[in-house]
Amino acid sequence: MENSIFLAAIDIHTTPVKQSSYKTAVMQSLIALDIFKEEDIMSKKLSIQEIILTLQQFWSKQGCMLMQSYDTEKGAGTMSPYTFLRAIGPEPWNVAYVEPSRRPADGRYGKNPNRLYQHHQFQVIMKPSPANIQDLYLDSLAALGIDSKEHDIRFVEDNWENPSMGCAGVGWEVWLDGMEITQFTYFQQVGGLEVWPVAAEVTYGLERLSSYIQDVQSVFDLEWADGVKYGDIFLQPEYEQSKYSFEESNQDMLLKAFDEYEAEAKKQIANGLVHPAYDYILKCSHTFNLLDARGAVSVTERAGYLARIRNMAKSVAKVFVAERKKLGYPLIKDEKLRAKLLEEDN
Amino acid sequence: MKHTFLLEIGLEEIPAHVVTPSVKQLASRMEDFLNESRLSFDEIQTFSTPRRLAVKVLGLADKQPDIKEEAKGPAKKIAVDDQGNWSKAAQGFSRGQGVDPDQIYFKEFKGTEYAYVEKSILGKSATEVLKDVDQVIIAMRFPTMMRWSTNEFEFVRPIRWIACLLDDEVIPVQILKIKADRISAGHRFLGQDVSLANANGYPASLLDQMVVADACKRKKMIRSQIHEIAHKNEWQIVIDEDLLEEVNNLVEYPTVFAGSFDEQYLSLPDEVLITSMKDHQRFFYVLDSNGKMLPYFVSVRNGNDQYLKNVVVGNEKVLTARLEDARFFYEEDQKTPISASVERLKNVMFHDKIGTIYAKMQRVTEISTFLGKKVGLSADELQDLKRAAQIYKFDIVTEMVGEFAELQGVMGEIYARLFGENENTAAAIKESYMPLGSESELPQTNVGAVLSIADKIDSIQSFFAASMLPSGSNDPYALRRQALGIVRIALAKKWKLSVIDLANAIDSAYQTEQNLYENTQPDQNQVEWQEFIMGRVHQLLVDQGYAYDIVNTVVATKDNTFQQIFAAANVLTKHQSDLEFKQNIEALTRTVRLARKGQADVQPEVKVDLFENNSEKALHTAVVAVSKGYGDKDLEEKYVALTSLRQPISNYFDETMVMVDDESVKNNRLTQLDAIARLTYSFGALDNLNVK
Known part of the structure; x- marks a missing residue:
């Protein structure tokens, strides 16, 4: 195909x-x-x-x-x-x-x-x-x-x-x-x-x-x-x-890790480094899941954590599209269409 | 000659609950299209399966009727020049209309004479008109729309084919890259594409390809196969109509089959068995002749009876896995005492902007105690109510409800009983969720009814105070249904409750537990939620057929109990046809309007020594008589008492000028009128009645 x-x-x-x-x-x-x-x-x-x-x-x-x-x-x-x-x-x-x-x-x-x-x-x-x-x-x-x-x-x-x-x-x-x-x-x-x-x-x-x-x-x-x-x-x-996950995880470490992963993800989003940024978003997500399984996230904080992950996911998505455009959408083989899409505003 | 037209949209599987409304929508859009196109027809038939929505138009006219149309041109003085010849404007007009200037005639329009011509428009043929039938498809809207592939176009699911035939002729419409043809798809696994020779051959030609396109016929097949199985095995099979409708829209060719599960699972509560079968697997459950659950189920396959054994075995296996899970949950849950579950609710949010479920139960405990006393519950009932309010959400954190969310409340009741809670408390847990729909069953026990009202009013007040008001069709927390529930319960129980009582209950809870209202201060949007509940009362009255003016009259006061409001509507409706109704009401509303206008000047009491004429004295005497024991009268008696004031009021206005210069006399008169007005408030605002 x-x-x-x-x-x-x-x-x-x-x-x-x-x-x-x-x-x-x-x-x-x-x-x-x-x-x-x-x-x-x-x-x-x-x-x-x-x-x-x-x-x-x-x-x-x-x-x-x-x-x-x-x-x-x-x-x-x-x-x-x-x-x-x-x-x-x-x-x-x-x-x-x-x-x-x-x-x-x-x-x-x-x-x-x-x-x-x-x-x-x-x-x-x-x-x-x-x-x-x-x-x-x-x-x-x-x-x-x-x-x-x-x-x-x-x-x-x-x-x-x-x-x-x-x-x-x-x-x-x-x-x-x-x-x-x-x-x-x-x-x-x-x-x-x-x-x-x-x-x-x-x-x-x-x-x-x-x-x-x-x-x-x-x-x-x-x-x-x-x-x-x-x-x-x-x-x-x-x-x-x-x-x-349920008994032994180090909650303080995980809470700190989440904050640090988040900071790193945001920094790399700002740098336009999509893939390192995305790796850290995945780490945030997994760290949150571990904290959640442990019951370590208070109910009020829960929604806040999810919103933080969502905001990063949204930012990285935008940066990814912009970066692919800078690269000229190399996976599009139809030259005419590629040129047309590259001309369009995002 | 009349024609038959077929339009079939072939789709990837449409959500079952969307199939029927969608085909109705297609038919009504087709009807509008034909009417707007002036193409007459006898009948539109509908066909639908998970993979197709189709309409067949019978008795379709050959062509649109020819019509004559009048076109308006320039004014006469512009159309004709000084010499009486056609002006350039007139010639231009007639040319534009494609007729000779001599066909122009004059007609008056808004006082001026204008040039007109009459044109004949030849009706277009059905073939021509139907070339635009793609608009019918494009205009369709669904609860959830989607895009696919590289298209911007949205539909319920991807369109895969279109069959569009006027008799034996393909009408060449196109949606995206899909060109209409005479090809329809057969059953996904058992049929093949079929070429339709003629629109009339639909849907019969699909039957050969194992598709029963007529949804009613399919449903009948399912029903009769179920009956056959029930009869053969001497079973009772409860045909839930919603489930039948759903199942019918999951198959193109139905074959009903029965399966079984191990008898050991019958030790699970019936509700758990039914939910596992019905909600998760779309199975019908089976009872014996005494209504006892049997270890069998009945389901419908999308296909024929070939290899049916595989299907039976597969479904049995899936159900067994579910029941095994359920049994595990049931046993595990019985190891966690209610107190431990309640403790866990401190960590479960009711809503992020409101607070935890635990906090909600604490608020509801206070609210329900207040309401329970108000409606006269016994000491024992009040005790059970308190216990129920403190625990009624505990089952949310049980494993069973985690897996089967729809069993919330149901499991609470079952577990509460197993943990030794008394009958009232256990029943109230389930009843706190009732009524589940706008016409569903109401709580039976007093304890359950109060708990249900308290839970609902707390939800309504909380969401309003946290600025999450329902608007238009947007009511994600079903607050309308809950408000209606409160009113229905209070009416059914004949309890003396008003919106103000509900507000007082919340106030009393707030006084004891202010910390529970951190995010939901009672003064936030208080008027709004009270109006919201009155809005439901209004709706309920309208739905029961009361006239609008009577409804607007009786809902005008929030102090009256729901019962009083309905009784007032009844009494007014009953007397509406009385000969003196108009005069009675006019006399009373006259006092109401004046009293309202002079509200600021109303004094604590009427002073007899300020009276200046006999009519004042007579009215005063009559009002004193009516007021005596007025509060204890029912609304019919109140109506009679109030209308007895008509003559004294009438005499009073004949002889007395209310708005006089002497302040003290004027104020005394307003005070007298206000005393009457207050008596009329049992009926709301009488001046909303239409007595013209």
Whole structure:
């Protein structure tokens, strides 16, 4: 697929690849690449890493770049700069990546079968949103062996919002036989800015989806790779991170850290250094989440902290657009359009 | 010849609750479009599924009727020159209208003669008119609008196709890059694109592609399949109409199926089971013939019965996970005593600009005690009320309500009982949230009713004092519903409560606990919230069909109890048709107007020795008689008593001049009139009555 947004002429008669043939195509390419053996696909349930590989393979074929997880703590895949920043501004952006997402308050010491301090999202961003994005998504399920004819798949309204980052979008949660497996969003506002063009975000909850595919009750029983269970890898960190977040974290240190991260973020926003500034905003957000889990933020302060994060997110969004413009919107390949957009006022 | 026109907008899945209003909107915009275009039709049918909104116009006219239109030109004196020939202006006018100057005639318009011509306009064909039908789509508005891809255009969800057919002919409209065609999509998973030969073939040709486009027909299918399952299993399945409507708009082809869950979960409260099934999974719950909950559920699949087993098993698994969570919460919550939960409410905000929920409960404790005494609750009831007010929000911090927010209050009642609170206190917790809607059930117990009023008036006063007043359609905290709730409860309980009593309750709470009003001082916007509540009384009276002038009369005084206000409206309505009504009211309003004008000069009491004529004495005697025991009379008796003053008042005005030069005599007369006016305030402001 071309990267230029303006080639993404939204033609409704774009014929989606037929699901069944697609499924075979993906599987065959995986077999050809020696990722799966044919007999595996017929009999065995996909491990988490096979699910990730399948999704990566699928979305890269749709023109998505495969990014890697971003190295700063964050609460959701949306907060990766590969989504938050790149969803803003006129440049096209098609990516897929796995994002470990930390939510300290959701930690349950590894004792709850479905609630985690850290879970994994498989994130897809396509900007501008292609006309057949829903079909592509359904094809990706087919690639995972989920045939839509054999199940009940629904797109149920769920408009997404992250007020602390100035984000809002319109979309659905996708139900597979009654289970929510994906969040599907057309971004409308990011960092307080109306977005144009609009990106479609597809977020698979990997643990949920894998629990369905592998038919297990507890995420800790999921098979990550051959012979290694999710619990073997994550039970200990789940316990420790929960213990830390709820009982052991140094509140004074965290309170001080928040202030210092904030000061640094603001300074780098003023310097026009978008990415260092954004890293510190992410750190503020995670630090706040830790404080919140600890019950260390008084009720009156809570709204104040969220407003501080939101203000920074809004500032950095503006600076990002300005900086991309200074660079000449390099991801826009259509020269005429690029020239036109560069002439426009922000 | 009459035609059939079809317009189908194909969309990505529309939110279920938006489908029906949207297709109604489409139909009404289509109707307006056709009427404005002067294109007659017999009927507009609507079709809707999650992926399409469609209208089919039957009996559409071939073309607009031809019309004759009159065009006005220059004035006669400009149109005709001195020689009686057509002037340049007249020639220009007729040329502009495309007719010969000889067709000009003259007609008077506002006193001057002007040149006119009559033009015939040939009606446009339906095909021509419908080329603008894209305007119907573009004009549509939705509760939430969105943009997609590189477009600036907003709609409810992305548009993916448009089918637009006049009989067998495609009307070539276009929205964005989507050109209308004769292609419609079949079921997302079970159907294929279908080429519509003719508008008349819609929606039958979609049925082959597993789409039931007629929403009513789809609903009937669901209903009858549910009945079939219920009958076969000897179950009672409660069909919640809102849920049925929602489910109907989540499917294009419905297949109803039943699933089960482990009997062990039946130990959970029914409310928890129902919420888990209905609100989270859109399942219908199942009862036995005695109304006891059974471990089954009924749901609707978007598709046929192929591979239905997968769907049943998947849904059972999801429900089991939810019920397992719920059971875990239920058990965990019972380990935390109410006192510990209440303590945690010190850290939960009611609203950032108002304060914590704990502080709210403290205010409500004071307010409800004041109101409880006012309406005459027993000592036991007052004790239960106090206890309930101190704890009634504790369930907000329980795990169950954290997960199922809609069970707030419901879990409070259940847990309170488990923790040994008495029946009155437990029930009041749930009742404090009632009524949930403008016509929903009211609290039954006295304790619950007072707590509910106290909670609501505290919310209203707090939001007003913190400058968050509802305006227009913007009422995010549902203060209108709460104000209406207060009035409805007071009326149902026949309690003697007025807006002023509510203000006094808040004042009394403020006197005891000033620190709880740091952000919400009672003097802030006090008049505004009182007017706001009177506004609800006004609305309720209008809704019950009372005439506007009577409503405006009775709501004019905030001192009267809600009950009195309604009784006054009743009495006035009853007597409105009396022969003497006009004279009675005119006599009384005359005194009211004068008394109001001379309010500053009113003295503490009427002095008999300042009377100068007999009519004064007679009126005074009559007023004294009427005043005796007046307060204890009901409004009908008061009306009779007041109207007995008509003749004395009438005589009085015949013989007495009120505004005389002698200050002391004038003031004494105003004092006399004021005494009458005050008696009439039981009915509000009688001078608002329309007796002309």
